[in-house]
Amino acid sequence: MPLVNTRADALRLEISDVEITGLHAVGAIPGVVVLAAAGLNGPGAGLLRSHGDGASISWRAPGSETSGTEVSVGTDGSYLLEDGEDTDKWLRVQVYADYLLSLPTEATVYLTDVFNNGVGHDNVTAGESTSGNVETYQITLVNDTATDLMNLKCWIGDGAENIEISMDGTNWYRPVTEE
Amino acid sequence: MSRRGHCAGGEDSVSITAYSQVRFGNITRVTATSDLSGTIYYHWYLDGAFVGSTQDTSWDFILEDGEQAHVEALDTNNADFDPITNAPDGYSARRTIWWVRSISTVARTEDVDHYRVEQQQDGGEWTEIAVIPRDGDVWTYSVLTGRLTDLSTYAWRVTPVGENYEDGVTLTLASEIVVRTPDAPDFTITFDPDTDKITVAAA
Numbered sequence: 001m002p003l004v005n006t007r008a009d010a011l012r013l014e015i016s017d018v019e020i021t022g023l024h025a026v027g028a029i030p031g032v033v034v035l036a037a038a039g040l041n042g043p044g045a046g047l048l049r050s051h052g053d054g055a056s057i058s059w060r061a062p063g064s065e066t067s068g069t070e071v072s073v074g075t076d077g078s079y080l081l082e083d084g085e086d087t088d089k090w091l092r093v094q095v096y097a098d099y100l101l102s103l104p105t106e107a108t109v110y111l112t113d114v115f116n117n118g119v120g121h122d123n124v125t126a127g128e129s130t131s132g133n134v135e136t137y138q139i140t141l142v143n144d145t146a147t148d149l150m151n152l153k154c155w156i157g158d159g160a161e162n163i164e165i166s167m168d169g170t171n172w173y174r175p176v177t178e179e
Numbered sequence: 180m181s182r183r184g185h186c187a188g189g190e191d192s193v194s195i196t197a198y199s200q201v202r203f204g205n206i207t208r209v210t211a212t213s214d215l216s217g218t219i220y221y222h223w224y225l226d227g228a229f230v231g232s233t234q235d236t237s238w239d240f241i242l243e244d245g246e247q248a249h250v251e252a253l254d255t256n257n258a259d260f261d262p263i264t265n266a267p268d269g270y271s272a273r274r275t276i277w278w279v280r281s282i283s284t285v286a287r288t289e290d291v292d293h294y295r296v297e298q299q300q301d302g303g304e305w306t307e308i309a310v311i312p313r314d315g316d317v318w319t320y321s322v323l324t325g326r327l328t329d330l331s332t333y334a335w336r337v338t339p340v341g342e343n344y345e346d347g348v349t350l351t352l353a354s355e356i357v358v359r360t361p362d363a364p365d366f367t368i369t370f371d372p373d374t375d376k377i378t379v380a381a382a
Contacts, residue, residue, distance in 0.1 A: 028318065030318035043263050110229070
């Protein structure tokens, strides 16, 4: 059973010690609170489901046809649920075991984009749009595991124009591939 | 207040062919007619925001006095149709405030009498927009806000209130600026018989 702060949930983005979330989650089964959803889930409707006596739950991401491995949640705590087709599409949930129903149940979880979440930074005014504007902001990549992170590589994905990266705030680069 | 909608893709989806509406006070019931046969799923949107799904052809919307709203429905035979991924383009004038029931020790679940939902606009005073009685069988609650002002910054908070009327722990949502589809322009048209001119002016 994957634990929180492991696998695809091991690295987090923060600004000023506040975790950045890219998706709002609306919907849950009794006893479960969605704390965070991986950005790779994308906007859409996923399925949160409990099984058997209600003490194990699973997650199916939007667009996926397969629920992930059932996770035993018989005691209070945080748990990581992964989709059955892509384990990088996870939900981090808080479980209150006393509130779980003792039977199989399910709920649609609606995931929608978060705006003004820090990555998107501030709003561009009409004047800034006309004259051009440079914004600089600092994002912290947090390694929440006990394993050291070595040879970190960072690059800019397709479709993200006019963005550069700096390690020191002085020299800016625009890597677009891993190499 | 409504317009023709369409289903966004999918081989088993076709257009909504007609809408009708009936108003009862501040409740407007919109009914959609579909070309599809068999089991039809309707997904409803108000001002671009997904509000729910039905197999019934109608949805009831609560609208404020004088309010303009934009309603769309998507129809499909696909039970797995994703109403969020396939949502029509839109800049919603509303937000859904959604929260999980209180389990705090300050306002224990069995002690909660109701939830107070408040809204703040542009850093001003907090205004109560809803009071939701506790339902012991409910795990989550939601409130759909009224129509919000374009280009204003809003924040919302929910406070559980105990049976002793003391406030529990308040949950405050991050503020956000609302960018929505502007209202239709309000204008007047006057005709001058002496000059045979029609004048269109902002009201």
